[in-house]
Amino acid sequence: MIQYTVTVCTVGAITAILVLGVNVSWGWVGQIDLAYYAYVAIGAYAAMVLELPKAHPAPTTPNSYILGLHWPFIPSVLAATAVGGAAALVVGAIALRRLRGDYIAIITACTALMLTAVTSVDNHLVGGYIGIYGLAEPLNSTFHLGPTGYSYFYLGLCIFCLLLAYLVLERIYKSPFGRSLRAVRENDTAAAAFGRNLFWLRLRGYALGGAVGAFGGALFANYLLAWNPASWNLTEVTLLIAGVVVGGQANSRGVIIGSVLIESALPQISQLFPLLTSNSTIGPSIASILGASGIILMLRFRPGGILRERRAVDRTGGPASLVPEVPAVSFARPRTATGVGVGTSREVERDA
Amino acid sequence: MHDGTQAPLLEVRGLRKHFGGVKAVDGCDFEVGTGEMVGLIGPNGAGKSTVVELLSGLLKPDAGTVLFDGREIQGLPPHRIFAAGLSRCFQLAKPWGRLSVLENLLIAIPPEGKDTIWRALLTPPSRTRAAERASRERALAVAEQYRLHPLRNDYAYTLSGGQRRLLEFARIALARPKLALLDEPMAGVNPVLQVEIERGIRNLVEDGTTVLLIEHNLGFVERICDRVIVMVEGRVAATGSLAELRDNPIVQDAYLGVVGAA
Ligand SMILES: Nc1ncnc2c1ncn2[C@@H]1O[C@H](COP(=O)(O)OP(=O)(O)OP(=O)(O)O)[C@@H](O)[C@H]1O
Ligand SMILES: [Mg+2]
Numbered sequence: 001m002i003q004y005t006v007t008v009c010t011v012g013a014i015t016a017i018l019v020l021g022v023n024v025s026w027g028w029v030g031q032i033d034l035a036y037y038a039y040v041a042i043g044a045y046a047a048m049v050l051e052l053p054k055a056h057p058a059p060t061t062p063n064s065y066i067l068g069l070h071w072p073f074i075p076s077v078l079a080a081t082a083v084g085g086a087a088a089l090v091v092g093a094i095a096l097r098r099l100r101g102d103y104i105a106i107i108t109a110c111t112a113l114m115l116t117a118v119t120s121v122d123n124h125l126v127g128g129y130i131g132i133y134g135l136a137e138p139l140n141s142t143f144h145l146g147p148t149g150y151s152y153f154y155l156g157l158c159i160f161c162l163l164l165a166y167l168v169l170e171r172i173y174k175s176p177f178g179r180s181l182r183a184v185r186e187n188d189t190a191a192a193a194f195g196r197n198l199f200w201l202r203l204r205g206y207a208l209g210g211a212v213g214a215f216g217g218a219l220f221a222n223y224l225l226a227w228n229p230a231s232w233n234l235t236e237v238t239l240l241i242a243g244v245v246v247g248g249q250a251n252s253r254g255v256i257i258g259s260v261l262i263e264s265a266l267p268q269i270s271q272l273f274p275l276l277t278s279n280s281t282i283g284p285s286i287a288s289i290l291g292a293s294g295i296i297l298m299l300r301f302r303p304g305g306i307l308r309e310r311r312a313v314d315r316t317g318g319p320a321s322l323v324p325e326v327p328a329v330s331f332a333r334p335r336t337a338t339g340v341g342v343g344t345s346r347e348v349e350r351d352a
Numbered sequence: 353m354h355d356g357t358q359a360p361l362l363e364v365r366g367l368r369k370h371f372g373g374v375k376a377v378d379g380c381d382f383e384v385g386t387g388e389m390v391g392l393i394g395p396n397g398a399g400k401s402t403v404v405e406l407l408s409g410l411l412k413p414d415a416g417t418v419l420f421d422g423r424e425i426q427g428l429p430p431h432r433i434f435a436a437g438l439s440r441c442f443q444l445a446k447p448w449g450r451l452s453v454l455e456n457l458l459i460a461i462p463p464e465g466k467d468t469i470w471r472a473l474l475t476p477p478s479r480t481r482a483a484e485r486a487s488r489e490r491a492l493a494v495a496e497q498y499r500l501h502p503l504r505n506d507y508a509y510t511l512s513g514g515q516r517r518l519l520e521f522a523r524i525a526l527a528r529p530k531l532a533l534l535d536e537p538m539a540g541v542n543p544v545l546q547v548e549i550e551r552g553i554r555n556l557v558e559d560g561t562t563v564l565l566i567e568h569n570l571g572f573v574e575r576i577c578d579r580v581i582v583m584v585e586g587r588v589a590a591t592g593s594l595a596e597l598r599d600n601p602i603v604q605d606a607y608l609g610v611v612g613a614a
Binding site for chain 1: 408409410429430431434435439440442446447448449450451452454455458459460462463466467468469471472473477480484488492504505507523527
């Protein structure tokens with residue numbers, strides 16, 4: 001049971017990292033990115049071909065793959081992150097040229113399909129349909145932990161990485177870059193008129209999202225110790241986007257909560273249903289129905305998500321002429337529970 | 353009017369933009385000298401706002417040249433034109449809705465290359481905040497001047513129509529461009545704050561900004577502008593001081609007569 005909980009938590013932490021990446025492209029930049037899972041897969045494959053030793057042509061190794069550089073864990077994950085970011089930069093350079101949503105959706109979807117085709121058809125690139133496997137547990141050649149100890153260790157590592165990704169992204173969100181990116185999302189015409197290079201800003205945001213996806217993918221592959229084209233598909237991306245919608249677009253904490261609810265809690269609840277009836281397939285169906293209804297209700301009654309987008313505020317209170325020299329801008333959580341467009345914070349405060 | 357020895361800050365030649373059959377701007381020529389305060393008037397649909405869109409790069413002209421500060425800027429992307437020192441406000445206010453009013457004001461201050469990912473990662477937040485302190489104080493002072501200070505922490509989408517117009521003007525005041533194109537900055541603003549904006553425009557000019565003002569209130573135009581450009585059906589029909597133009601038959605026909613009758 002404890003082992004099971006550790007598994008759920010590890011996958012949950014990795015999923016939370018993935019949802020943070022979706023939140024950059026969908027929440028900050030405002031582009032639906034159907035290629036997101038391609039960056040996750042690129043990160044996973046990149047980490048594996050960097051970490052694994054060369055494939056032997058002997059019958060003991062059933063698949064083949066390129067590189068086989070036998071790099072250590074940490075440089076491999078960092079390199080995989082960079083590779084994912086670079087791939088997103090290339091795809092984004094094509095997809096973001098025209099700023100129509102349908103154009104972007106088609107290009108990103110095609111990219112994802114192409115990547116699946118390339119990886120699954122060619123057996124010598126990354127092992128075709130069978131994929132790559134046989135990775136040694138990362139860092140365990142140094143620690144020599146037993147299976148249980150190692151699972152705790154990897155859970156800790158994933159939570160550390162989630163925290164790292166969260167802190168890095170929060171810093172970027174609050175920086176002038178993050179602010180410009182959000183301005184582009186809110187009104188690109190006005191952002192351009194105030195000196196923002198729309199294409200370049202969107203492209204950098206998109207590549208950042210891809211890099212976070214690849215980072216999560218690399219961690220995932222190092223957890224599964226194997227990766228194949230079936231490991232990841234469009235459904236997962238849809239669930240991640242749902243996590244962003246439910247949690248609160250552009251709010252990192254919110255989307256982590258959203259992903260935990262949708263991707264970790266809901267499947268667990270669904271497992272209880274077979275206990276209530278004799279029909280064993282009813283659980284997942286009920287979970288899907290509950291999940292979908294939850295999203296629809298959320299969009300209807302709380303379009304901003306669980307936590308609303310945060311904005312920089314000034315806490316000095318008095319008129320500007322009396323502003324003391326203490327730095328005064330901080331990021332505040334929204335004080336009111338209203339969703340976007342439902343009411344104004346001022347009205348609510350006045351009513352309260 | 354500029355004295356002719358010095359090249360004008362803005363020189364528009366043969367500017368044209370058609371939307372299907374609508375000749376919104378149809379061979380427009382005019383110039384604005386450095387430091388001038390020029391009014392651009394004309395009936396509804398004369399093409400005034402379209403000229404602003406063309407000059408600021410948000411629309412590409414079909415033909416014509418725009419010389420700004422000695423450079424041809426027609427067809428350049430809007431962010432390059434802003435960087436060259438030309439900024440504009442919108443007739444229909446365009447705030448960044450899910451950002452606070454304060455953030456809206458901060459974005460209007462030219463970033464000077466500070467908005468990169470690397471800078472965000474490598475400078476500690478305390479340093480970023482210290483570096484932004486000057487910008488923030490300017491933003492808050494301008495917010496105070498245009499009665500936006502109490503609203504500084506609100507999402508911009510909660511602002512009323514008039515408050516949005518104030519925010520539009522406040523952004524220009526913070527951008528401090530060489531040339532400001534103001535597209536009806538007073539429309540929908542209450543009389544007390546109109547006086548405030550009038551003072552704001554005068555302050556802009558005193559600080560060395562050249563202003564091209566689109567405005568339907570001729571009394572105000574007469575008070576504040578050195579001269580006016582009258583646009584009718586996509587072309588410049590006349591230029592000069594408003595006092596001179598009042599007697600001009602073309603202008604009376606096309607514009608002043610209509611306004612006078614209204
Ligand atoms: N994007 C567009 N597509 C089609 N027609 C347009 C477009 N923008 C402007 N027009 C047309 O061009 C003409 C000029 O419009 P413009 O907005 O420049 O007028 P204006 O002088 O600013 O008028 P107002 O004083 O009412 O603001 C109008 O006939 C308008 O219908
Ligand atoms: Mg107009």
